[in-house]
Amino acid sequence: MEQMQVKGKQKSWRYVMSLLLMAVAVIAGGQRVLAANAADAAVTQKKPKVYMEQTEVTMYPATTKTLKLHGASSKSKIKWSSSSKKTATVKSSGKVTAKARGTATITATYKSKEYTCTANVTYGTHKTSDGMKYKDTEGSFGHTGRWFKKSISGGKYYFTNTDGSAVYFKVTGSKYVNVNFVSKISAQTPYFAYSVDGGNMKRQLISNKKISVGNTKTHYVRLVIDAISENENRWGEAGVGIKSIKPVTSSGAVTAITPQNDTIAFYGDSITQGVRALNMALAPSGTSATHSYAWYCADKLNMVPYFAGYGGSGIAEAGCFNSLHNAISSFSMGRKASSYDADVIVFEHGTNDVHTYGDIFINEYKKALQMAHKAHPKAKVMVIIPFTQIHADEIRKAAAPYKKWCTVIETSSWRLSYTDGLHPNTSGAKTAGKNLAKTVAAKRKAS
Structure with a gap:
């Protein structure tokens, strides 16, 4: 009896072991199948012998990028083309030049087959x-x-x-x-x-x-x-x-x-225009806007200058253009000035108003200030006392009612150098621009 029980247990044990061995075999076989499938997938995902290295690129206008057709035995046999030459052009070397915002398909034709790259030209x-x-x-x-x-x-x-x-x-x-x-x-x-x-x-x-x-x-x-x-x-x-x-x-x-920088506008006379900034010639050879106090001030502030400087002009004097009022409102005799955004406005006027004094000058100056403020209510307005100090008291009186948005810039201590005793030379213009920029920056920071 005991022998029969022992034999039964042995059979049961052999049966369990056989089941375990079968399970191991099934798992191993499955792993071999998975491995084989993975190998097959790797083969199918392998890149072809010839292909475009980049199938999509993003570019800014007036920039270039060179595309490459990998695996091509002879570059001279590749024919490149663009679906939109207004958007992007391509040379025989694969060099793409972006020209305007849009999308262009760049195609490389090699041995009768086409390989493409999408060129997206966008703004930056x-x-x-x-x-x-x-x-x-x-x-x-x-x-x-x-x-x-x-x-x-x-x-x-x-x-x-x-x-x-x-x-x-x-x-x-x-x-x-x-x-x-x-x-x-x-x-x-x-x-x-x-x-x-x-x-x-x-x-x-x-x-x-x-x-x-x-x-x-x-x-x-x-x-x-x-x-x-x-x-x-x-x-x-x-x-x-x-x-x-x-x-x-x-x-x-x-x-x-x-440019995306803030704008500073300058309304003035020949000094703003840059007359005689280079030399004594009262002509283009001696004049330079990029050597004026206005240019150096804007450069110091990293701002965009808007120039309205005309030789001989003033609050009432017309000069080579017209009076300040007309410079604010008009581009010419028959053309109104277009609107623009200004963050700071500078007046440099009074030197040429040798025939206008007292209340007439003050009221005309006030009118110009009001015009500028109405057109640019958020802008800070700065009024420069003429370097000769002419009309200094009248300018202070004209600006006094508008202290919330108007600042008088005193200039008597600036010690400028001149070409003719009136117009700053390049060195004097740099000094004036630096001094003005310092005041403008302080006022903007305080607001």
Whole structure:
């Protein structure tokens, strides 16, 4: 009996062991199947011999990126094309140049097969070494200042009769850019000035349209109409226009950018205009908006200057343009000024009002202050006492009722250097700009 029980237990044990062995075999087999499936998946996921390394790229206008077709035995046999040349172009090397916001399909055709990459061209923001912050925008250039559309020489172009008006653009793929000007002038040839990537301003006549950006990489250009002769009839719309801005090479691209910095507006006379800032010549060769106190002040504050400086003008005197009231309200005799955003407004007037005194001067000055405040209610208004100290008391009286938003800038202690005893030279303009910027910064910080 006991022997039978022992034999029964042995059979049961053998049965359990056999089941365990079967289970292990099933699990092992399953793992082999999984491993085999994984190997098969790895084979199916392996990249083909020829493929586009990037199937989608994001770019900013006037930038480049080179695409590569991996595995192609001969690059010369690859044919590249773009579905939208207005958005992006591509060279035989696979180099893509972004031109305008949008989407383009870049196709590489190799041995009758097509390989594609989607190029998304979008807007971005960019900074330069002079503290300016730019944003991409439509067109070939952005602009600030007193520009308006004018029909001239058979076309309609952006045009200005004011020194200091500026345009901005970005260029890639070309060492040189041609700025094609149109003009309505009867006196001397005007000057323009430009900087590349926030560097020092370079100055040349508008008859010399070619400017250098250094190399074919992406660069940011700031171009300023630097000097128009005071002898021009600005009130009758004498001035300079921009016909086109184009790269010298066909593969290059020029696109528009606009500054995002705050704006400081300057309403003044020849001192704001920069007359005789360079030398004694009462002409464009001696005048420079980019060497005026206004330019140096704006540069110190990293602000965009809006110039409305005209030689000989004043509260009542017309000068080469017209009186301050008309400078605020009008671009010319028959054209109203367009609106713009100003964070700070500076008045530099009174030097030329040698025939207007007392209550007449005070009331006219008040009227100008009220006009500026109405147009820009949030802006801080700064009024400079003329460097000669003429009308100092009257200006203080005119500004007194508006202390909440108007500040008088005293200048008697500035110790400026001049070319002719009236107009600051470059050194004097830098000193005046630095002193004014210090006061403006303090007032803005306190608000």
